Structures are given as structure tokens and as C-alpha cells.
Amino acid sequence: MNPALILQRREFLKAGGVLTGILAAGSPLALLAPTRTWAVELATLTSAEGATLMAMARTIAPHDKLEDAAYALVIQGIDGQASKDAELKKLVKDGIQGLGPDFAAASEAKRVAALKKIEPSPFFQTTRVKTLQILYSSPIAYAYFGYEGEAFSKGGYLYRGLNDLHWLPDVPAEDAGPMPVA
Amino acid sequence: MAKIEPSDAGAVVIVGSGAGGGTLAHELTRRGIKVVLLEAGKRESIATFSQDPGVAFGQLTWLDPRTLSGTWGVTRDFPTLPAWIAKTVGGTTVHWTAATPRDREWEVTARTSYGNLAGTSLIDWPIPYAELKNYYQLAERRMGVTRRNGVPGMPASNNFKVMYAGAKKLGYKRVHTGYLAINPKPFDGRAFCIQQGFCAQGCKTGAKWSTLYTEIPRAEATGNLDLRIQCMATRIEHGTDGRVNAVVYRDAQGNEQRQKARIVCVAGNAIETPRLLLLSESSKYPHGLANSTDQVGRNYTHHIINFVWGVFDKPVRAWRGATLAGLIEDPQVNEPKRGFVGGYHFELCSLDLPTFPLVGIPYGWGRDFASVIDNFANIAGILVNGEDMPRADNRITLDPKVRDSHGLPVAHVHVDEHPNDIALRNHATEQAARLYEAVGAKRTIKGNTPPATHNMGTARMSKDPRDGVTNAWGQTHDIKNLFVSDGSMLSTAGSANPTLTIVALVLRQAEYISREMTARNI
Numbered sequence: 001m002n003p004a005l006i007l008q009r010r011e012f013l014k015a016g017g018v019l020t021g022i023l024a025a026g027s028p029l030a031l032l033a034p035t036r037t038w039a040v041e042l043a044t045l046t047s048a049e050g051a052t053l054m055a056m057a058r059t060i061a062p063h064d065k066l067e068d069a070a071y072a073l074v075i076q077g078i079d080g081q082a083s084k085d086a087e088l089k090k091l092v093k094d095g096i097q098g099l100g101p102d103f104a105a106a107s108e109a110k111r112v113a114a115l116k117k118i119e120p121s122p123f124f125q126t127t128r129v130k131t132l133q134i135l136y137s138s139p140i141a142y143a144y145f146g147y148e149g150e151a152f153s154k155g156g157y158l159y160r161g162l163n164d165l166h167w168l169p170d171v172p173a174e175d176a177g178p179m180p181v182a
Numbered sequence: 183m184a185k186i187e188p189s190d191a192g193a194v195v196i197v198g199s200g201a202g203g204g205t206l207a208h209e210l211t212r213r214g215i216k217v218v219l220l221e222a223g224k225r226e227s228i229a230t231f232s233q234d235p236g237v238a239f240g241q242l243t244w245l246d247p248r249t250l251s252g253t254w255g256v257t258r259d260f261p262t263l264p265a266w267i268a269k270t271v272g273g274t275t276v277h278w279t280a281a282t283p284r285d286r287e288w289e290v291t292a293r294t295s296y297g298n299l300a301g302t303s304l305i306d307w308p309i310p311y312a313e314l315k316n317y318y319q320l321a322e323r324r325m326g327v328t329r330r331n332g333v334p335g336m337p338a339s340n341n342f343k344v345m346y347a348g349a350k351k352l353g354y355k356r357v358h359t360g361y362l363a364i365n366p367k368p369f370d371g372r373a374f375c376i377q378q379g380f381c382a383q384g385c386k387t388g389a390k391w392s393t394l395y396t397e398i399p400r401a402e403a404t405g406n407l408d409l410r411i412q413c414m415a416t417r418i419e420h421g422t423d424g425r426v427n428a429v430v431y432r433d434a435q436g437n438e439q440r441q442k443a444r445i446v447c448v449a450g451n452a453i454e455t456p457r458l459l460l461l462s463e464s465s466k467y468p469h470g471l472a473n474s475t476d477q478v479g480r481n482y483t484h485h486i487i488n489f490v491w492g493v494f495d496k497p498v499r500a501w502r503g504a505t506l507a508g509l510i511e512d513p514q515v516n517e518p519k520r521g522f523v524g525g526y527h528f529e530l531c532s533l534d535l536p537t538f539p540l541v542g543i544p545y546g547w548g549r550d551f552a553s554v555i556d557n558f559a560n561i562a563g564i565l566v567n568g569e570d571m572p573r574a575d576n577r578i579t580l581d582p583k584v585r586d587s588h589g590l591p592v593a594h595v596h597v598d599e600h601p602n603d604i605a606l607r608n609h610a611t612e613q614a615a616r617l618y619e620a621v622g623a624k625r626t627i628k629g630n631t632p633p634a635t636h637n638m639g640t641a642r643m644s645k646d647p648r649d650g651v652t653n654a655w656g657q658t659h660d661i662k663n664l665f666v667s668d669g670s671m672l673s674t675a676g677s678a679n680p681t682l683t684i685v686a687l688v689l690r691q692a693e694y695i696s697r698e699m700t701a702r703n704i
Binding site: 137141161164181 | 233234235236328329334335336337338339340342343344346347357358359366367368374375376377378379380386387496497498499501502503534535536538539540547548549551552555556558559621
């Protein structure tokens with residue numbers, strides 16, 4: 001996903017709300033973006049609904065130092081799908097309403113307790129899967145978890161760290177194999 | 183490429199272009215036999231493979247609806263996706279991770295080796311092992327398998343280093359970088375592996391054997407192959423003599439087409455193959471083709487597959503390197519004193535970050551779940567691959583309610599685990615956890631059973647027609663010119679990843695078909 005997508009200017013007024021934030025200094029995204037402030041426009045959710053859903057995503061997958069922009073992508077993804085799918089829209093909007101206006105600002109213990117109560121519901125299960133699908137697929141997440149992603153464009157890992165683990169002994173040659181000559 | 187007329191009744195029609203169908207197409211066409219190869223999916227290439235795991239999943243995976251029931255973990259965790267197999271030219275050889283160990287002699291005489299185990303439908307394979315071994319060798323040469331025929335092994339990755347050290351602490355002896363159909367050096371016009379990972383998304387260098395860019399282009403070059411993509415077979419027809427004579431399919435536009443055939447070979451993987459036979463019911467064959475003994479779709483096996491992860495306090499970066507380049511062979515023994523019959527392997531494994539939380543670890547959310555992913559770079563992985571027991575009622579049937587986009591009943595997959603399956607799984611996952619603990623894992627995680635990538639047994643070879651659907655050549659017991667040419671043929675599951683065995687059996691089948699055609703027996 002291109003960071004520019006989430007940093008784009010508001011092109012026209014939409015019915016939905018907006019989520020905003022500031023990238024941490026030193027964030028890999030901050031190096032790419034023209035400004036550290038970001039805004040995600042929502043097509044169908046209001047700003048308050050977006051904030052509640054964001055708190056829910058953070059409770060499902062709590063990574064304290066992973067910045068809000070990563071979670072905002074989740075909300076943007078669910079919001080985008082809901083704007084094209086009336087059934088999903090109703091599911092999400094009703095679910096958020098069920099969590100109530102105080103959910104977003106509640107303590108983590110209270111948020112966990114509230115979600116435990118609705119865990120079997122289609123709203124929770126749908127949101128859980130979509131949160132995991134979107135959250136861990138973004139460049140922000142790749143950088144945060146130290147995941148290097150595709151390496152074909154860089155020539156693979158053959159000569160770039162395939163075997164750079166030094167806290168265990170090397171494997172004897174007969175149980176491994178030679179490095180091919182490039 | 184050949185253009186074969188729909189009215190040409192002299193052609194062999196093969197349904198499916200994966201390990202079985204793609205290899206068979208090459209073997210027949212190079213002998214001068216005209217082949218129509220029907221493939222339900224599109225044709226990708228090493229240029230079009232995506233390195234975005236989500237995109238690649240959508241591009242390659244068979245996502246047509248199927249339904250599930252039974253006590254198998256997949257029914258609970260992946261209720262809409264029993265199998266993780268491909269719908270594309272090259273079939274699941276585009277998605278596979280290229281592990282090619284062999285089944286052992288005692289595995290292909292499973293009924294004799296394991297005895298009369300209650301609740302199973304074990305049989306011995308109708309092929310002498312010495313003969314199968316010859317075809318294993320042929321298949322290994324064809325595919326360029328590492329550590330066989332003088333081909334070197336793969337270099338060790340970080341992930342393998344962890345597995346190796348732990349295995350040695352536990353006393354395992356046969357531990358190495360595995361038998362893989364991936365080039366460690368250039369071979370057969372294909373490049374060597376650059377250890378980029380992403381084997382399951384389609385190999386961007388072509389170092390991994392796949393019928394997409396080995397067997398199929400060679401079959402095309404003979405001038406005898408008519409490959410028809412996005413063509414989904416829906417029915418096999420027969421004449422008044424009972425022999426099959428045509429395949430009906432939907433083309434890319436959804437229009438119904440009919441191809442006449444001298445011989446039909448079904449290679450749609452072990453869920454779609456029985457489905458097609460069952461869909462082809464007629465007044466002469468009211469229970470579907472080749473089903474006079476009610477064996478089509480039964481005895482479905484899928485291997486005991488389980489992820490086990492070791493979490494360390496130092497980096498592993500398990501995604502670097504060929505995904506399955508590591509093997510522990512020692513547990514592939516039949517030692518009933520372990521509490522179960524049959525054996526298993528440990529294979530090296532990793533998953534990309536987007537897939538790991540969804541498929542690799544048990545259902546969860548919240549602090550504990552997230553803390554595992556926080557350690558993603560420090561996680562080493564093992565995949566258990568063990569033999570599961572065939573059971574008559576573990577089977578593929580036609581779903582009574584759910585229909586596909588052509589209005590045809592979808593496949594329903596029912597699996598109840600046998601107590602032997604559970605005992606094997608517990609033993610293997612416990613051993614894998616001990617392996618990681620022996621080298622200092624701060625935590626081990628026994629993951630899910632993922633959707634089945636190894637699907638077998640649903641049209642199995644049997645000596646006695648009452649026990650299976652096909653004979654020792656994959657020829658159906660009921661209809662002489664109808665063959666099964668994929669993992670459905672496997673009489674029992676063994677513990678080897680099935681592709682090598684499928685290729686070996688199909689190399690043998692092609693010789694038989696060619697011989698029988700020349701003799702005008704079929």
C-alpha cells in the first residue's frame with residue numbers, strides 16, 4: 001500500500017469522517033511522506049465511529065509502539081469495503097453503536113471485557129479477521145516487525161543474510177549444500 | 183500448439199494441468215499422442231507472479247466454494263477453505279514448496295505393516311515397491327531433486343540452523359536441507375534458487391520445478407497439445423458400450439462445450455476429481471462414473487499437518503531462504519510403541535508476516551496473541567507432515583444444497599480424525615516443541631492445522647475393486663478408457679509430500695496408456 005494513499009489531500013467533501021494523527025519522528029513512513037501529519041478520510045463512518053473502531057483494532061492487536069497510522073489503514077480498509085457493501089456497513093455501524101460512545105476512551109481492561117462479551121458475534125469476528133488481514137500487510141507493519149518482505153527485486157537472500165545467525169554452530173557441509181556461483 | 187477439433191474422437195482429454203495432468207500431457211504428447219488439456223484456471227508466468235502474499239493468494243488459489251464437516255481442526259478454523267490448492271495452469275505445482283521425500287516400502291504396504299486397525303480402511307498398494315522405486319528415480323531425475331543422483335543439497339538457512347541444532351540435541355541422525363525439486367545450481371534450462379522465500383506465491387526465478395514452465399511448454403513444443411485455459415470440466419459422457427467418449431466443459435465465457443475423447447484422464451486434485459466423477463452420473467451409472475463399488479470420494483486423506491514455532495530472544499529471520507529447505511527423517515518409522523502406527527517427518531517452515539497471524543498460530547486476539555507477533559523476527563518454524571489413516575466415511579460428496587456458479591453441486595468434505603491421527607499429532611508436536619526448547623526457545627507454540635495442501639486417496643488404486651476405484655495404473659476398475667492421474671490414486675497417505683509420488687505414478691501410467699493404445703486395448 002502506498003503511503004501517499006493515506007496522506008492524500010481532501011479532494012472533495014465526503015459524507016464520512018476523518019481520522020488524523022502525527023507520525024513519530026524517525027518513523028520509516030516519516031522519511032517518505034512530505035509531512036508528518038496524516039489524515040485518513042472515511043467514506044461511510046463518522047469520525048466518532050472511526051475512533052471507536054480504531055480503539056477496537058488496537059485492543060484486538062495491541063502493539064503499543066506501532067503507530068496509529070498503521071491502525072488507521074485498517075479503519076480505512078473496513079470503511080472502504082463497507083461503503084460498497086450495505087450488509088457489511090450495517091454490521092459495522094450497528095456493532096460500533098453496541099460498543100457505545102465511551103468505548104474509545106475506556107481503559108484497556110474495560111475494552112477487553114466489552115469485546116469478550118461480543119466475541120462470538122459476526123461483528124467481532126469480521127472485524128478481527130479484517131484487522132489482522134490489513135494491519136500486518138502494510139509497509140508500516142513490515143518495518144515495525146522487522147519483516148523484510150519480498151527479496152526477488154534485491155537478488156534474494158542467498159548473499160544477503162541467508163545464513164547470518166551466529167548464536168548457533170554452522171551446519172556441517174554434508175547436511176547442507178554449497179553456495180551456487182552467481 | 184495443436185488445434186484439435188471438438189469432434190475429433192481420437193484425442194486423449196486430460197482434466198487438470200498440475201503435477202499429474204501436466205506431466206501426463208507431456209509424456210503422452212512426446213509419444214505422438216494428441217492431447218486436449220483442460221485447465222480451469224488462468225495462465226500465469228514467472229513475470230506475473232505477485233510478491234504481495236494477499237494478491238498471490240487471490241491469483242493462484244482455488245477459491246470456488248466447498249463445504250466442510252467433521253471433527254478435523256480445519257472444519258473449525260477454515261470452514262470455507264478445506265484445501266489450499268491452486269487453480270491456474272500448472273495447478274498446485276505453482277504453489278507447492280517442492281519437498282520431494284519418498285514413501286518407504288512399509289508405508290505402501292500399510293495394511294500389512296499396521297495390521298487391522300479398527301475404524302480405518304487401510305489397504306496395501308497394488309504396486310511392488312521395487313517397481314515404484316524405479317519410477318521415483320525417474321521422477322527425481324526429471325525434477326532435479328536435491329541430494330539425489332548427485333545433485334547437491336541446498337545451503338543452510340538461519341531457520342534450518344535452529345532446527346538442525348535442536349534436532350542434534352534430541353539425538354536425531356538424518357537431518358539435512360531436504361529433498362527438494364528446486365535447483366541448487368542451474369539445471370534443465372532453469373535458474374538456481376536465490377533463496378528469496380515466497381515459494382508458495384509462484385517461484386519468480388523458475389528454480390522450483392512446476393509443470394507450468396517445464397512439462398507444459400515441452401508438451402506444446404511437440405505440436406500435439408491443445409491446452410484450453412479457463413475451461414472447467416463439468417461432466418464426462420459415455421456411450422451405450424459404457425466407455426467414456428466426451429468431456430463437457432464451460433469455457434472462459436461460460437459457454438458449454440463438448441470435446442470428444444478416446445481416453446479421459448482426470449487430474450483435478452483429490453477433491454475435484456471425485457466431484458467430477460460423481461457429477462457424471464447417468465442412467466447407466468446412477469451413482470457416478472467408476473463408482474460401482476461405492477468407493478469414489480471415500481478414503482480421503484490429507485496428512486497430519488501442524489505448525490510448531492519456537493520463539494527465541496535473538497533474531498532468526500526465518501523467511502530468508504527456500505521455505506521448506508530442511509528435513510528430519512528419523513521419525514519416518516513405524517514404531518507402535520510411540521502410541522500410534524505410521525510415521526512422520528519434520529520439515530522446515532516459515533510464513534510471511536501477513537499470513538502468519540491468520541494461518542500459522544491458533545485463533546486469538548489481545549495481549550498474548552500480539553506478543554507472539556511482536557517476536558516475529560525471532561521465530562523459527564517446523565511443519566509436521568505425518569501419515570493419516572484412511573477411513574471409509576472421510577469422503578468427498580456432492581453438497582445437497584450449495585451450488586457453484588454453473589449451478590452444479592459443490593464438493594462437501596467430511597473428515598473425522600482417527601485416534602491414531604490424534605496420537606501421531608500429539609507426539610510430533612510435543613517432539614518439535616522439545617527440539618526448540620533444547621536450543622533455548624523462551625516459548626513454543628503449537629499452531630493450527632492449515633487447509634490441506636496434500637489431498638489424496640479419493641479414487642485410490644486397489645487390487646480388489648471393492649476397496650478402491652482404480653487399478654495399479656490408475657485405470658478405473660469399471661471403465662477401461664477412464665483414468666485417474668493425480669493424488670486421488672494414492673492407496674494410502676504415507677508420510678511423504680505427495681507430488682513426487684504423483685509424478686512417479688504418472689510416468690508409469692503414461693507408459694501403460696501408450697502401450698495399451700498401441701495394442702488397441704483402449
